[in-house]
Amino acid sequence: MMKFIFPLLLFSNLIFAQRNIFDTLKKSNYPELKNNFYHFFDNDKSYEAKIIAQYYLEKAKKDKNSIQIAEGYNLMHFNEDFPTALKYVDSLTAVTKNVAGDLYPARTYLIKGNLYYKYDNLKAALDNYVLGLQHAKIQKNRSQIAYANMNIAYLNTYIGKNLEAAKTFRYYLYNENNITDEYQHNQMRVSLINCYIEINKLDSANILIQEALKSSFVNKNKYSLNQYLYLSGYSNLKQKKYKTAIAELSKANDYFARIDDNTSNYILYSLGKCYEGLGDKVKAVKNFVKLDSIIQKSNNTFPELREVYTYLIDYYKEKNDKEKQLYYIDRFLKVDKKLDEQFKYLSTELPKKYDTPNLLQEKEGIINDLRNRKTILNVSVGFLLIILLLLSFLYYRSKKTEKQHRKIAQDLINSIEMKNLETPPVTQLAPSPSPAIVQVETEDKVTEDKTAKTTPDDVTQLILKELEAFEAKELFLKKGITSASLAKSIKTNTTYLSEIINTQKGKNFAAYLNDLRIDYALNRLIKDKKFRSYKLLAIAEELGYNNEQAFSLAFKKKTGITLSVYIKEIEKSNNSQ
Known part of the structure; x- marks a missing residue:
């Protein structure tokens, strides 16, 4: 049973101070006027609320603001009978027909649905809520979707689907605070508590009730305080704590009856059930009779009224009061017919118009999600295949390069070993590199270079002799050798020295020095096992380099391979012998 809960009043806000409306109307903007309207409306001050609504609409028309005119019509409809x-x-609908944005027409259908709900036409309420939800989804307006879902959840409670309704209320209570305002947030909690009571989750209901009672007391909100007092009484009724329930329900009823609020109907029903539980038929009948008199005026029904009329019929049957017995039979038949029509419609149309479309949408969402996952999976697999192919290519290339480097190293080793066999060790100079690696001068080239020289022949011969000694004594292994220092040591100048090296050796001084050092390293690494065990820095320093990076670059440039590959191939060659 959904007790005293009405669909959400869209865009309401109760956070403002009490003020004299007549003195502040002209000074107030639209939000302030709307806040004041809801303040008076929710405190059953319909006259003041109506004055604000009229002023709001007149101001909007004067400003020719379509959105605010629509809001003015919305405020006006709250204080009127159903036809008005x-x-x-309908005027709101006409004004917003061509309004751009994502608010209308979804909001119009929800407002109309609330109106039908208020006057107990649940068929029309459902139809309008469903239309509002459809438009809200098309316009992707999260707030309107939330309002539609919550209001449809109220209808679910009417046909006993409290578990389904509780899921909706709990979701919007705890997950959508940015959509619902304080008033609506409170209504979600009230609705969730009521559902918990109906499905006998009384512990959960009581926890929320106690939290809400404390909050309402601190905020001095009398309406909310008495709402939760009623819910506490209703929970105690379910637990058969009749006396405690009566005390709470009676106190809440004093407030709601005074402000002529519809909540009083549900309190009278609960009070009657309490007295029925205590066996006090007179007081039970008193509350049920009073409830019937209110229902006749408002024509607002709820499913539990069947229990009220069957109790009254049985009571007057016992009293042999046929007149009243007949009267309540007639009342029962009228109310039951209306309840039956609404129940049948809601129980048939709710699944068809709301549950089934939602399930289909959920199914479509799952299908799309799976399709997207499949697409992502295919892209990922494709990407991984590309990476695998790239890695395979890089691996193949590295293996091919490694094989080439090993071949170069082997050729170098064989070439050097052959040179060592051909040349006596005593007179051997540093071996020449493999023809495939080091450029060799032709006789024509040397002759051509010699014809271009400017150095005197005797100086040339002297320098060549000194360079031969320089190479034989392995003086190139000293650190810090420069063309200037070498020229000075052989008593010549750098011009002559550079020219001789360029013309006779076919390279500049730096290349000449590096080639001597690398050729020495290639030869010694083959012969000297201990030298091969040196760290890279130690080998570089042994060869006269200032750092290992300079040596590594020179070695790679000269041979085309790294030192580690060369040493590895030497070890393999020695092990195979």
């Missing part, structure tokens, strides 16, 4: 209220909502 419906005319205002």
Whole structure:
């Protein structure tokens, strides 16, 4: 049973101070006027609320603001009877027909649905809520979707689907605070508590009730305080704590009856059930009779009224009061017919118009999600295949390069070993590199270079002799050798020295020095096992380099391979012998 809960009043806000409306109307903007309207409306001050609504609409028309004119019609419809209220909502529909944005027409259908709900036409309420939800989804307006879902959840409670309704209320209570305002947030909690009571989750209901009672007491909100007092009484009724329930329900009823609020109907029903539980038929009948008199005026029904009329019929049957017995039979038949029509419609149309479309949408969402996952999976697999192919290519290339480097190293080793066999060790100079690696001068080239020289022949011969000694004594292994220092040591100048090296050796001084050092390293590494075990820095320093990076670069440039590959191939060659 959904007790005293009405669909959400869209865009309401109760956070403002009490003020004299007549003195502040002209000074107030639209949000302030709307806040004041809801303040008076929710405190059952319909006259003041109506004055604000009229002023709001006149101000909007004067400003020629379509959105605010629509809001003015919305405020006006709250304080009118059904026919007049419906005319205002129709005017709202006409004003917003061509309004851009994602608010209308979804909001119009939800407002009309609330109006039908208020006057107990649940069929029309459902139809409008469903239309509002459809438009809200098309316009992707999260707030309107939330309002539609919550209001449809109220209808679910009417046909006993409290578990399904509780899921909706709990979701929007805890997950969508940015959509619902304080008033609506409170209604979600009230609705969730009521559902918990109906499905006998009384512990969960009582926890929320106690939290809400404390909050309402601190905020001095009398309406909310008495709402939760009623819910506490209703929970105690379910637990058969009748006396405690009566005390709470009676206190809440004093407030709601005074402000002529519809909540009083549900309190009278609960009070009657309490007295029925205590066996006090007279007081039970008193509350049920009073409830019937209110229902006749408002024509607002709820499913539990069947229990009220069957109790009254049985009571007057016992009293042999046929007149009243007949009267309540007639009342029962009228109410039951209306309840039956609404129940049948809601129980048939709710699954068809709401549950089934939602399931289909959920199914479509799952299908799309799976399709997207499949697409992502295919892209990922494709990407991984590309990476695998790239890695395979890089691996193949590295293996091919490694094989080439090993071949170069082997050729170098064989070439050097052959040179060592051909040349006596005593007179051997540093071996020449493999023809495939080091450029060899032709006789024509040397002759051509010699014809271009400017150095005197005797100086040339002297320098060549000194260079031969320089190479034989391995003086190139000293650190810090420069063309200037070498020229000075052989008593010549750098011009002559550079020219001789360029013309006779076919390279500049730096290349000449590096080639001597690398050729020495190639030869010694083959012969000297201990030298091969040196760290890279030690080998570089042994060869006269200032750092290992300079040596590594020179070695790679000269041979085309790294030192580690060369040493590895030497070890393999020695092991195979």
